[in-house]
Amino acid sequence: xATLMTERKRSALTQNRLPKYTPYVVAGAxxxxxxxxxxxxxxxxxxWALLSAILFAAGNVTSSAVVEGRRKAIDKLATSLVVGSxxxxxxxxVSVIWTVLVxxxxxxxxxxxxxxxxxxxxxxxxxxxxxxxxxxMGGVYHALxxxxxxxxxxxxxxxxxxxxxxxxxxxxxxGNKFSKVITFLVDVMxxxxxxxxxxxxxxxxxxxxxxxxxxxxxxxxALSVLMIPVVVRSSEEMLKIVxxxxxxxxxxxxxxxxxxxxKIVIPTAISGIASGVTLAIARVIGETxxxxxxxxFASSINTxxxxxxxxxxxxxxxxxxxxxxxxxxxxxxxxxxWAAALLLILLVMALNFGARLVARIFAPKTGR
Amino acid sequence: MSNTKLARRAGxxxxxxxxxxxxxxxxxxxxxxxxxxxxxxxxxxxxxxxxAPRSESTGGEGFFAYIFPIVIGTLIAAxxxxxxxxxxxxxxxxxxxxxxxxxxxxxMGYVVDLLAAIPSVIYGAWGASFLASSLKGxxxxxxxxxxxIPIFAGPASGTGKTILTAGIxxxxxVLPIIASLTREIFLQAPMLHxxxxxxxxxxxxxxxxxxxxxxxRGGIISAVMLGLGRALGETLAVALVLSSGPLIxxxxxxxxxxxxxxxxxxxxxxxxxxxxxxxxxxxVLFLITLLVNxxxxxxxxxxxxxxxxx
Numbered sequence: 001x002a003t004l005m006t007e008r009k010r011s012a013l014t015q016n017r018l019p020k021y022t023p024y025v026v027a028g029a030x031x032x033x034x035x036x037x038x039x040x041x042x043x044x045x046x047x048w049a050l051l052s053a054i055l056f057a058a059g060n061v062t063s064s065a066v067v068e069g070r071r072k073a074i075d076k077l078a079t080s081l082v083v084g085s086x087x088x089x090x091x092x093x094v095s096v097i098w099t100v101l102v103x104x105x106x107x108x109x110x111x112x113x114x115x116x117x118x119x120x121x122x123x124x125x126x127x128x129x130x131x132x133x134x135x136x137m138g139g140v141y142h143a144l145x146x147x148x149x150x151x152x153x154x155x156x157x158x159x160x161x162x163x164x165x166x167x168x169x170x171x172x173x174x175g176n177k178f179s180k181v182i183t184f185l186v187d188v189m190x191x192x193x194x195x196x197x198x199x200x201x202x203x204x205x206x207x208x209x210x211x212x213x214x215x216x217x218x219x220x221x222a223l224s225v226l227m228i229p230v231v232v233r234s235s236e237e238m239l240k241i242v243x244x245x246x247x248x249x250x251x252x253x254x255x256x257x258x259x260x261x262x263k264i265v266i267p268t269a270i271s272g273i274a275s276g277v278t279l280a281i282a283r284v285i286g287e288t289x290x291x292x293x294x295x296x297f298a299s300s301i302n303t304x305x306x307x308x309x310x311x312x313x314x315x316x317x318x319x320x321x322x323x324x325x326x327x328x329x330x331x332x333x334x335x336x337x338w339a340a341a342l343l344l345i346l347l348v349m350a351l352n353f354g355a356r357l358v359a360r361i362f363a364p365k366t367g368r
Numbered sequence: 369m370s371n372t373k374l375a376r377r378a379g380x381x382x383x384x385x386x387x388x389x390x391x392x393x394x395x396x397x398x399x400x401x402x403x404x405x406x407x408x409x410x411x412x413x414x415x416x417x418x419x420a421p422r423s424e425s426t427g428g429e430g431f432f433a434y435i436f437p438i439v440i441g442t443l444i445a446a447x448x449x450x451x452x453x454x455x456x457x458x459x460x461x462x463x464x465x466x467x468x469x470x471x472x473x474x475x476m477g478y479v480v481d482l483l484a485a486i487p488s489v490i491y492g493a494w495g496a497s498f499l500a501s502s503l504k505g506x507x508x509x510x511x512x513x514x515x516x517i518p519i520f521a522g523p524a525s526g527t528g529k530t531i532l533t534a535g536i537x538x539x540x541x542v543l544p545i546i547a548s549l550t551r552e553i554f555l556q557a558p559m560l561h562x563x564x565x566x567x568x569x570x571x572x573x574x575x576x577x578x579x580x581x582x583x584x585r586g587g588i589i590s591a592v593m594l595g596l597g598r599a600l601g602e603t604l605a606v607a608l609v610l611s612s613g614p615l616i617x618x619x620x621x622x623x624x625x626x627x628x629x630x631x632x633x634x635x636x637x638x639x640x641x642x643x644x645x646x647x648x649x650x651x652v653l654f655l656i657t658l659l660v661n662x663x664x665x666x667x668x669x670x671x672x673x674x675x676x677x678x
Binding site for chain 2: 071072074075077078079081082083084085086088089090092093095096099100103160161162163164165167168169171172173178179181182184185186187188189190191192193194195196197199200202203204206207211212225228232256257258259261262282283285286287288289292293296297314317318321322334337338341344345348349352
């Protein structure tokens with residue numbers, strides 16, 4: 001019996017394996033060695049974590065190469081690289097959110113930031129707020145109004161066009177040549193650079209209304225060029241997964257095709273469509289480049305999308321950074337820019353989570 | 369009486385059908401028309417640039433002398449972004465599809481997608497204020513130690529606002545695109561092949577190399593091309609991060625410019641010929657990204673029967 005056990009231990013499957021606790025030992029050693037090295041050159045939490053991770057990976061791979069052989073070592077190396085890449089990819093996300101939070105919270109909490117516009121706020125007020133250490137004047141209300149209105153109009157244009165196109169693709173085209181052309185062009189449209197969409201809207205309105213036309217509506221047209229393909233893609237996917245039995249049951253009852261689509265197909269798919277539209281809104285509300293060339297800059301509230309320049313959150317951030325209100329004291333402008341950035345991130349995140357909520361609320365009722 | 373009523377009802381139904389299918393078809397035609405119009409209006413508004421005398425263009429050497437350096441700048445920035453984002457993006461996708469614990473994978477995929485949700489202007493602000501200043505030191509080091517390589521030729525920028533910083537910011541923005549597209553493809557790699565490889569004693573990495581990566585090659589290429597399309601057209605990140613200048617080889621000095629940033633920085637004040645010139649630059653950008661996207665879609669459609677990136 002005893003000999004049998006030893007025989008088994010020497011079998012090819014179990015020999016030359018590191019004990020299970022090896023990674024923990026290596027990790028502990030890596031952290032200690034990294035701390036010791038850091039103590040020599042000056043302590044820094046970030047560098048310490050980085051060095052520990054590298055030492056841990058190196059120790060794991062080397063110990064495996066010595067005991068387990070080349071193949072296992074390469075496997076460990078690949079694992080380290082893959083996990084390391086994921087952690088590296090998280091760094092900018094954490095860093096961006098941290099930077100925006102730290103810089104944005106003071107501005108966002110300033111009274112009047114959400115409720116006032118930049119109308120009448122000039123370098124004089126900014127200089128005064130720096131020298132007297134009073135709260136920063138001016139706010140983001142006009143930009144918020146502009147963003148909401150422009151996005152609303154873009155949605156009003158894109159949703160009917162996008163939804164009808166996806167209905168054509170799924171319900172009417174039966175996979176003909178023209179539908180293949182549309183699908184291809186929609187894919188190509190997804191790749192249009194946002195600034196080119198802005199230039200298109202400018203060029204279009206320059207021909208219709210004369211050069212230099214900059215209004216909120218021009219911006220909405222530019223944004224809908226970016227939004228339509230997103231709406232088409234997501235609605236198309238959603239309409240495709242509506243079971244054919246539902247359509248056939250409706251036809252069998254003598255219901256017309258258009259009423260079947262309106263009463264059966266769309267209500268079944270509405271949760272996916274609505275969440276797709278919400279995601280599309282989240283995508284375009286942060287677009288800056290098309291607004292720069294179409295809506296102009298404004299410092300006062302403008303609620304008319306068809307006349308006059310209009311501010312928006314992204315362009316507000318951009319102009320506050322690039323051309324501070326008071327060139328000698330850029331800090332108040334930077335504070336407003338970061339606060340607006342925080343507001344924009346919150347808005348986009350809210351829309352992203354809202355999309356999931358919408359999907360759940362509108363989900364077709366199953367069972368009783 | 370009842371017959372005519374029925375007939376009338378049927379008639380209205382038919383009208384509804386015609387109206388509705390007409391509207392659906394019209395929307396489809398509209399999309400084709402929009403894309404055609406984008407190209408047409410850009411061409412029309414760009415034409416004066418090509419007929420104007422050479423001396424009146426920016427730089428005074430004609431449009432092509434003006435556009436050439438910024439096309440190269442655009443390509444350099446996009447290339448830096450892809451060099452960084454491709455390996456990391458593919459590895460992130462592999463991590464989510466094959467390495468992460470099943471229960472956490474979905475959440476992690478969502479976290480990576482959050483990277484894509486952050487607006488570009490915020491990346492630009494982050495790159496200009498945080499990333500550029502924290503890269504000053506490394507650039508100094510590169511200039512001192514690797515300065516003999518043309519792309520790291522010194523003296524390093526004092527602000528850190530260089531094409532390399534812009535490329536890194538672009539890499540962060542392209543990463544989620546590459547990661548989410550390749551993840552979809554990795555998840556569709558045939559499970560039987562993977563299990564067979566593992567059953568034959570392959571390690572996890574060998575299994576991925578033999579059963580997953582060959583399957584996903586076309587998808588990875590097209591994901592990278594779509595990422596390239598995004599990197600080429602990205603505007604604000606570059607406009608805010610890069611302190612632009614003439615075309616230079618060094619990545620760590622101020623200089624270079626991309627088409628999109630050039631338009632965004634100059635268009636608000638442009639009028640007359642300058643405006644037409646910038647629209648012509650936009651047309652060039654449109655054609656480049658169109659080419660990249662068409663090639664990417666073509667690769668995807670060739671691999672359509674066994675890939676998920678469509």
